Amino acid sequence: MSEPAIELDKLAKSFGANQVLHDVSLSIPPGQTFALLGRNGAGKTTTIRILLGLIAASSGQAWVKGIDPAKHPLHVRGQVGYLGEDQTMYPWMTPVELCRFLSAFYPTWDAAWANELLSRFEIPPHARIGRLSKGQGVKLGLIAALAHRPSVVILDDPAMGLDPVARKEFNRHLVEHLQAEGTTVLYSSHLLDEVEAVADSVAILDQGRIVRTAATDALRDDVKQLVLPWDALAKAPQPACLLDLRRHEDRAVLVIDQAEHYLAQLAAVQIEPQVIDLRLDDIFEAFVIGRTEGWPEQPRAAEAVSV
Numbered sequence: 001m002s003e004p005a006i007e008l009d010k011l012a013k014s015f016g017a018n019q020v021l022h023d024v025s026l027s028i029p030p031g032q033t034f035a036l037l038g039r040n041g042a043g044k045t046t047t048i049r050i051l052l053g054l055i056a057a058s059s060g061q062a063w064v065k066g067i068d069p070a071k072h073p074l075h076v077r078g079q080v081g082y083l084g085e086d087q088t089m090y091p092w093m094t095p096v097e098l099c100r101f102l103s104a105f106y107p108t109w110d111a112a113w114a115n116e117l118l119s120r121f122e123i124p125p126h127a128r129i130g131r132l133s134k135g136q137g138v139k140l141g142l143i144a145a146l147a148h149r150p151s152v153v154i155l156d157d158p159a160m161g162l163d164p165v166a167r168k169e170f171n172r173h174l175v176e177h178l179q180a181e182g183t184t185v186l187y188s189s190h191l192l193d194e195v196e197a198v199a200d201s202v203a204i205l206d207q208g209r210i211v212r213t214a215a216t217d218a219l220r221d222d223v224k225q226l227v228l229p230w231d232a233l234a235k236a237p238q239p240a241c242l243l244d245l246r247r248h249e250d251r252a253v254l255v256i257d258q259a260e261h262y263l264a265q266l267a268a269v270q271i272e273p274q275v276i277d278l279r280l281d282d283i284f285e286a287f288v289i290g291r292t293e294g295w296p297e298q299p300r301a302a303e304a305v306s307v
């Protein structure tokens, strides 16, 4: 098996007394498009900054293409295409000048592709960068990150600040182009419907901990919403992987991980709930804000309930 393009092993990070990453481990194979999902403050940017050697982990290790960013930060940054959340570029240059400037640093700079992206993204080539709109600045940052054709690309919320058309352009064209080229892409995002369309795998980061990592399709297969009469819960085994439990009038609405296993347990007590497929945003929500308390007491003598 080939070496992972990106690997994290039990990464922890504290800022003073505030521990913001706990035991974060990940392995991303080459060519994969991997989305890091988390609410504000979950630790996405901190993880990315450690991967680029911009900050040091408190403990644990990270590797990009086998290189330790804590020891060789410049080597890693030379190999990776990176777009940060608050990328600042040289405001006095024009986009064309910036591309020329960057091409001197990267022997692999693809000037033709940079020009094609400048025109596809409708960036005024000769305007001062300081005068560009926020979205134009993000697009220019993407070009700067990608035009040296790195084999690993790390993007911190690349769609932030882009309008819906530009986001589609990013997802449909740019990410698909990178996928076709076999580039490894790690990106953080809040826009889950767009992630769903392109990410091979996702990790859900909640308060500095990875609570689930899976191939996007497998996650949709594993996590389901089940609807059954509330009274049936008393006869149902309590699920080991309950993510959310709500009562809607006389019905119980559950979100369950490893749903297939739990459905078999329910079938054994003659309960056949309605099974509903979930989108990635609902799955994410169940993991990070799901409520699991309130399971009814088991009755002393359980009777079979059919629904």
Ligand SMILES: Nc1ncnc2c1ncn2[C@@H]1O[C@H](COP(=O)(O)OP(=O)(O)OP(=O)(O)O)[C@@H](O)[C@H]1O
Pocket (backbone or CB within 6 Å): 015, 020, 038, 039, 040, 041, 042, 043, 044, 045, 046, 047
């Ligand atoms: N330099 C720093 N000093 C102190 N605390 C920090 C520093 N950088 C980040 N933090 C804290 O670490 C936590 C995680 O922040 P981080 O920026 O990694 O979150 P995020 O998941 O990227 O959030 P967002 O989606 O809002 O960008 C937050 O509580 C933040 O306040």
